[in-house]
Amino acid sequence: MGGYAGSILYVDLTSGDIEARSLDMEFAREYIGGLGFGTKIYLDLIKGKPDFDPLSADNPFVLMTGPLTGMRTNAVARWTVGAKSPLTGLWGDCNIGGFFGAQLKFAGYDGIVITGASNSPAYIYIEDATVEIRDARKYWGRDIYTVTDEMIADHKTASMKSGQVFAIGPAGENLVKFASIINDKGHVAGRTGLGAVWGSKKLKAIFVRGTGKLEVEHPDRFDALRSELKELYDGNISTEGLRAFGTASHMDIGIISGDIPMKNWQQSEWDLFDEIGPVEYDEKILTGNSTCYACGVACKREAEVKEGAFEFEKGPGPEYETIATFGTMCLNVSLESIGKANDICNRYGMDTISCGSTIAFAMECFENGLINKKDTDGLSLTWGNSEAIVAMVEKIGKREGIGAILSEGSAKAAEQIGGNASDFLTTVKGLEAPMHDPRGAHGHGLAYAVSSRGACHLASLVFPVEGGGMYLPEIPELADEITGMSSEGKAKLNVVCEDYGMFFSHCVGFCNLGAMILNATQAVDMVNHVTGFDYTLDETMQLGRRIWYIKRGLTNLFGARAEHDVLPKRLMTVLDTGPTKGSIPDMDLMLKEFYELRGLNEEGVAEKKVLEELGLTELAKLLYDGC
Amino acid sequence: MGLFESAEKFEKMLGGFFELLADTPAIADKLLASKLIIRFSYSDPDVVLLIDCSGDKVEISAGDTDTKATVDMSMSSDIAHKFWFGKVNLMAALTRKQMVAKGPIPKILKLLPAIKPSYAMYPKYLDENGYGEHNIF
Numbered sequence: 001m002g003g004y005a006g007s008i009l010y011v012d013l014t015s016g017d018i019e020a021r022s023l024d025m026e027f028a029r030e031y032i033g034g035l036g037f038g039t040k041i042y043l044d045l046i047k048g049k050p051d052f053d054p055l056s057a058d059n060p061f062v063l064m065t066g067p068l069t070g071m072r073t074n075a076v077a078r079w080t081v082g083a084k085s086p087l088t089g090l091w092g093d094c095n096i097g098g099f100f101g102a103q104l105k106f107a108g109y110d111g112i113v114i115t116g117a118s119n120s121p122a123y124i125y126i127e128d129a130t131v132e133i134r135d136a137r138k139y140w141g142r143d144i145y146t147v148t149d150e151m152i153a154d155h156k157t158a159s160m161k162s163g164q165v166f167a168i169g170p171a172g173e174n175l176v177k178f179a180s181i182i183n184d185k186g187h188v189a190g191r192t193g194l195g196a197v198w199g200s201k202k203l204k205a206i207f208v209r210g211t212g213k214l215e216v217e218h219p220d221r222f223d224a225l226r227s228e229l230k231e232l233y234d235g236n237i238s239t240e241g242l243r244a245f246g247t248a249s250h251m252d253i254g255i256i257s258g259d260i261p262m263k264n265w266q267q268s269e270w271d272l273f274d275e276i277g278p279v280e281y282d283e284k285i286l287t288g289n290s291t292c293y294a295c296g297v298a299c300k301r302e303a304e305v306k307e308g309a310f311e312f313e314k315g316p317g318p319e320y321e322t323i324a325t326f327g328t329m330c331l332n333v334s335l336e337s338i339g340k341a342n343d344i345c346n347r348y349g350m351d352t353i354s355c356g357s358t359i360a361f362a363m364e365c366f367e368n369g370l371i372n373k374k375d376t377d378g379l380s381l382t383w384g385n386s387e388a389i390v391a392m393v394e395k396i397g398k399r400e401g402i403g404a405i406l407s408e409g410s411a412k413a414a415e416q417i418g419g420n421a422s423d424f425l426t427t428v429k430g431l432e433a434p435m436h437d438p439r440g441a442h443g444h445g446l447a448y449a450v451s452s453r454g455a456c457h458l459a460s461l462v463f464p465v466e467g468g469g470m471y472l473p474e475i476p477e478l479a480d481e482i483t484g485m486s487s488e489g490k491a492k493l494n495v496v497c498e499d500y501g502m503f504f505s506h507c508v509g510f511c512n513l514g515a516m517i518l519n520a521t522q523a524v525d526m527v528n529h530v531t532g533f534d535y536t537l538d539e540t541m542q543l544g545r546r547i548w549y550i551k552r553g554l555t556n557l558f559g560a561r562a563e564h565d566v567l568p569k570r571l572m573t574v575l576d577t578g579p580t581k582g583s584i585p586d587m588d589l590m591l592k593e594f595y596e597l598r599g600l601n602e603e604g605v606a607e608k609k610v611l612e613e614l615g616l617t618e619l620a621k622l623l624y625d626g627c
Numbered sequence: 628m629g630l631f632e633s634a635e636k637f638e639k640m641l642g643g644f645f646e647l648l649a650d651t652p653a654i655a656d657k658l659l660a661s662k663l664i665i666r667f668s669y670s671d672p673d674v675v676l677l678i679d680c681s682g683d684k685v686e687i688s689a690g691d692t693d694t695k696a697t698v699d700m701s702m703s704s705d706i707a708h709k710f711w712f713g714k715v716n717l718m719a720a721l722t723r724k725q726m727v728a729k730g731p732i733p734k735i736l737k738l739l740p741a742i743k744p745s746y747a748m749y750p751k752y753l754d755e756n757g758y759g760e761h762n763i764f
Contacts (some may be wrong), residue, residue: 010709135746237721237732244733256713256746274740468719481723517722579713 001025002217003067003530005105008037009131011124013201014057014116018131023110028532032507032543033066033334034080037111039550042082047116047622050557054084054092055175055200057117063104063166063206064111066509067531070102070214070293073226074233075514077102077292078527080506084558086200087177087193087354088430091452091555094180094194095506097292098187100208103164103189107210118202123151127163136204143347144169145315152206165211169349171397172199176407178354178432182346186300186316187292190351191432192453193409217532219224219361225526229518233296236517238469242299245278246289247320247513252277254320258440258579259467259486261433262328263383264360265426266572268437268578275333276323285339287314297514303339309387310340311617318342318352324435325356330363330389337386341393348397354409357432359392361410362402364424370417379400396565426571429454429564431554438585441466442488443482443497445585446594449565450494452555461501462494464516474520474537475500487586491593502544502551549606553619562604565591629705630761633688637704638689640758642676643667644711647752648745649678649685657741658685659735666696669704696728713746717734 007020031040045060052058061083067074079101086091104112107128114124118133121140125132139147148165155163164183167294172179172195179195180188189195198204216222231241241249251273254260258268274280285305291298303317318326318338326332326341345352359381365371366381373380377395379388395403405413411430414421426433431454438445443466444457451459464470465478472478477489477496500520504510509525510518518526520537528535535543567587574584594600599610611620631637648654658680665678677691688694702710706725709715717739720726730754753762 227693235729235732237728237735238718240732241736244736249736252736253718255743256717256739277740279737279740468722471719471722482716482719 001028001531003071003527004028005035005065005108005212005214007109009109009112009126011112011114011131011133012116013114013118013133013203014123016133018133018351020109020131025440028067030543031386031547032503033069033110034064034509035082035502035506035551036543036547037064038062038080038082038093039547039554041113043550043554043619045113047618051620052084054086054197056087057201057342059084059197059200061114061194061197061201061465062111063114065101066507067527070105071216072294073526073531074229074295074297074508075511077183077295078505078509078511079104079191081181081194083194083197085192085194086196086454088454090429090454090558090560091551092192092194093453094189094191095458096183096187096189097511098164098183098189099293100164100166100183101509102293103208103210105210105214106212107208108212112206114201114203117200121202121204123203123207125155128209128211134356136353139204140173140541141170144349145347147205148185151205155207155209160209161213163207164206165205165207167205167349168195168198168203169347169397171348171350172196174397174399174407175199176348176350176396176399177409177412178351178358178407180345180349180351182349186290186454187345188346190353191456192352195349195573216530218529222526222529225522228523232517238516239297239514242297242513243289245281245299246299246317248278248281248301248323250320253321254302254436256579259379259436260324260328261426261435261437263331264329264364264424265437268575268580269442270328272333272491273328276327276335276338280335281317281323284335285317290316292511293567295511295514299513303342305336305339308336310334310336310390312340312343315343316346321435322352322356325353325360326389327471329360331383332386332389333384334386337390340390344390344393344397350393350397353434354432355393355396357426358396358410358413359389361413361424361426362392362406363420365417368420370419370421371402375402375594390453405501423569425568427455428566429560429569431455433571436463437580438489439485439575439583441484441491442487442585442590445567445587446490446494446572446590447497448571449567449587449591452551452560458505458512459498459501460494461497461512464512465497466493470516472500472520485580485583487590491590491597494590494594495543495597496549499541499544502547503540505542507547546616549611549614549616550619553611553616553623556605556623560604562600562602565604629671630708631672631704637669637672637756638674638676640753640756640761641674641688641707642689643756644674644749644752645678645687647748648742651744651748654741654745655685659683661738661741663734663738664694664696665697665698666691667693667707668699668701669707670701671703671705674704679688696730697721698728698735700726700728702726708761711745711764713751714763736752750758
């Protein structure tokens with residue numbers, strides 16, 4: 001069977017037991033890979049005791065690749081991680097690019113399941129069949145760039161390639177609730193704070209080096225499809241935009257539709273916006289491009305500031321989301337400071353969306369007198385104060401002063417700050433919303449509200465489909481023209497984008513950006529050519545749907561209910577000016593329709609019969625009978 | 628049948644708007660910096676407008692199919708009209724081939740900030756120049 005490496009690694013940090021278990025191909029076909037594998041395995045591990053602290057040894061951690069991860073073609077380098085989130089207390093997962101997933105498969109593993117916790121700093125060393133838990137005391141305390149370089153140097157041999165490192169930084173060690181885990185310095189498992197899960201397990205890093213090769217079941221068909229797609233990629237505006245400007249290209253497109261939040265979501269226009277646009281990025285901080293494994297789209301940016309207050313060495317540059325959170329959200333016109341904030345987040349290992357959004361939230365608290373310079377150790381946390389923004393990022397990473405409060409995330413910080421601080425929140429289920437405004441695309445609003453991990457533009461394909469960059473004419477519900485500022489039909493759109501998106505992005509590992517130009521036929525064909533399966537589009541959507549219910553079930557088991565499927569007041573406040581003037585999602589309508597379509601009861605839990613019809617009897621028992 | 632019955636009227640209306648953009652320094656300066664020659668080929672009704680930014684001044688000409696353009700944009704007249712109101716989802720229009728862009732795409736994308744102020748100018752231009760019936764605001 002092509003595509004898969006053939007085994008899953010189980011590592012128990014408490015006992016030190018390590019076991020490689022063969023991948024059951026019936027399981028592989030049913031759960032595809034990525035989150036399909038991860039959610040099912042995770043559920044089986046925690047079903048006897050779902051009530052545990054995310055920062056305890058009881059929280060398993062799953063890392064899973066997809067059947068295309070490691071294939072030599074564009075936009076399939078992705079893989080996933082998942083665990084109970086320390087930020088939200090609910091299910092948390094991340095979808096990551098880079099090189100680690102491919103390397104893990106070359107070593108012979110489709111995924112890793114990590115249980116327990118180590119008593120002292122440890123890392124997992126993987127070199128093909130050699131898997132060991134090793135002492136990481138010498139790496140503990142190091143920032144991510146340093147530990148990546150040191151670990152690669154320490155394991156360098158004359159005859160072997162250098163390997164890949166997936167590591168946490170000081171923020172993960174310090175249990176910052178939005179700590180990330182990073183591969184190759186810039187490929188980030190950012191959202192929901194899973195870096196703190198590693199910190200609590202005293203797991204600093206995984207080093208992997210593999211020498212194996214992956215098989216393709218139908219190489220001629222795969223090559224023919226790659227040739228067809230090459231023609232599609234060349235000259236495509238999405239691809240060319242990503243190649244030319246990276247994800248920052250969205251700055252110029254998003255500003256037209258009012259997609260970009262500004263001043264903590266209080267406006268969608270700003271006279272100084274162009275100061276941090278992609279053209280300025282090129283002129284001020286860009287040093288080059290980079291990419292993920294075997295991807296010719298090459299949307300990643302390298303950046304550097306050679307001198308001044310925001311000096312940082314050449315390294316991964318800020319992505320769109322980071323430019324928006326530290327830029328437009330804080331009315332900050334200094335691209336150099338945005339690059340520096342990004343550099344600190346990468347070194348400490350922190351999610352830039354949560355970090356920047358939490359600082360924007362704190363700025364509004366400062367403006368309204370809920371916190372003052374005494375609380376901020378003298379920092380004047382005013383809009384646009386780039387020095388204060390950068391200083392605050394560092395304080396959060398160190399959990400120093402007010403940084404300790406903000407390191408809990410904005411929702412918990414609002415509880416501590418008190419007053420009307422919660423009015424300034426932009427969170428769903430405790431996760432800060434990404435930089436796409438549902439007032440201009442109502443389907444996003446529903447996607448944020450019902451997302452299992454909290455506000456998320458990647459949980460489904462709603463963002464690329466409603467945003468217009470992805471067109472899937474084979475799926476009837478998505479064939480017609482889509483109007484952003486309308487709530488009609490958006491529940492159905494969400495359901496379809498969740499089902500297909502679960503297959504496409506989260507299980508197979510297609511990149512939502514680089515693979516945006518593929519239609520559904522091309523995507524399903526590619527999976528079939530590589531694996532030898534004979535999936536139909538309908539079947540992939542059915543499988544995706546089933547996995548969506550498992551993920552929803554996990555977050556329900558951790559306590560999420562209907563009252564958590566809501567947008568914060570700030571995102572539901574009508575703007576008086578700008579492209580989205582007067583527009584607001586009709587959440588009541590969309591949620592009612594969505595609940596009906598998904599068969600969710602009043603509490604937001606899937607009805608027992610719905611789960612049983614999908615063959616999820618065990619999950620139904622857990623949710624309804626508690627066993 | 629689209630919104631516009633007469634090619635002559637559409638050409639005069641949109642050509643006039645392009646002249647206004649060419650006379651607006653904040654926009655013209657950025658267009659000139661691009662050095663692009665952009666040909667817009669509209670259908671239903673069929674109209675061709677060329678914007679030449681390669682010299683010292685932005686030049687607009689109608690019906691020019693001979694000059695070698697660096698960028699060729701084709702779309703229906705209805706889509707073009709909606710676009711200048713800022714009412715077209717650019718990504719969707721390009722993905723669904725309602726708009727087709729040929730040429731150096733990075734340079735085309737660099738023009739987006741330049742034309743952003745024009746969305747507010749278009750409805751005002753229509754009202755002030757006798758095209759108020761086409762104003763969708």
